[in-house]
Amino acid sequence: MIQDDVTVFVDRNLRGARFTRSTLAGAVMRGVDVAGLDIDAPWLADGALLVNGVDVVPLVEAELNRRFPGRDLRHATDPADLRAAWAALERAWAAAVDRVQSMPDGAADVPVGGEWSFAQTLRHLAFAADAWLGKAVLRLPQPFHPLGQSHVEYETDGFDMSVFATEQPTFEAVLAVRAERQAMVRDFLATATPDLLAESRPSAWWPEHIVSVLHCLHVIFDEEWEHLRYALRDLDAQG
Incomplete structure (x- = not known):
């Protein structure tokens, strides 16, 4: 009623x-x-x-x-703390990848409850790094890797979605792209300064909305931790 x-x-x-x-x-x-x-x-x-x-x-x-451990630093503002936070994320994800590789073949491609598979999750995190670091912060002319996994709503940004792969890549290919994007974030943080973090950038998907470089990094950190939680939840469901 x-x-x-x-x-x-x-x-x-x-x-x-x-x-x-x-x-x-x-x-x-x-x-x-x-x-x-x-x-x-x-x-x-x-x-x-x-x-x-x-x-x-x-x-x-x-x-x-x-x-x-390390999640409490996901909204850190100090460059050193951000580097420590990223190192914690890399360790946590490395353990998750090791777990998947110890499971039966194909476990990385199993979706649970209509959610993304583990491999798709890694592809999405590559996409998130491309969007919020490669596009928003570094302003690269071609920021997106073809193996990135996007959300359909991002089609509205005038971006040609045909760049993305339509066929399912091998897990090895996904891991290679994931490692490249992790290194991209790690290398950026290695030389980040407070002044750089305070600089302004157009938001990745709403260019009229101006945000700080630090905000863009916080989006990446949030994506990483939330999707790790999802991924581990779904691995637990696989048994």
């Missing part, structure tokens, strides 16, 4: 319902059975999530930082 322009569910059974790319911001739940409820919200830290009157966001953030 609709009450004051708000959809109200009363005595409804939503067991097993799946919400994807939907907003539940400001939703209020009272007297609900949430046993087994699985919430994956990349922007959880941007607001509050109250469970029985307790804001659980700080608890979730603390636990994720415990599980992923």
Whole structure:
């Protein structure tokens, strides 16, 4: 029913319902059975999530930082801290790659629950580095690698999406591109200074929106940590 322009569910059974790319911001739940409820919200830290009157966001953030050493530096502002944060990311991803390579052949290409496979995730992270470092910060004339994995909504930037590969590449090819893009970020951070981080750039996809170089790097760090969490979750589901 609709009450004051708000959809109200009363005595409804939503067991097993799946919400994807939907907003539940400001939703209020009272007297609900949430046993087994699985919430994956990349922007959880941007607001509050109250469970029985307790804001659980700080608890979730603390636990994720415990599980992923170095994650707490993802929004660092000092160049040395950013370098340490990137080194932590590289170690975490190296362990994930080792895990995949120890699994049966083809594990890297298995999607779980309609999500990207591990290989597609690495391709997307290459794309993210190309967009936010290669395009936004370095302003390279041809920033994108053909094996990058984009989101369809990025087609609206006037960019020719035909550059991207239409056939599934080998995992070895994906790892090679991934290593190149990791090195690109690492090399940039090696000589980054506070003045460089404070410089302004047009946003990767909204050029009318001016952001700092530091902001662009923070986007890359957020992408890396969130997708690592997704990837490990889906590897766990594979068994």
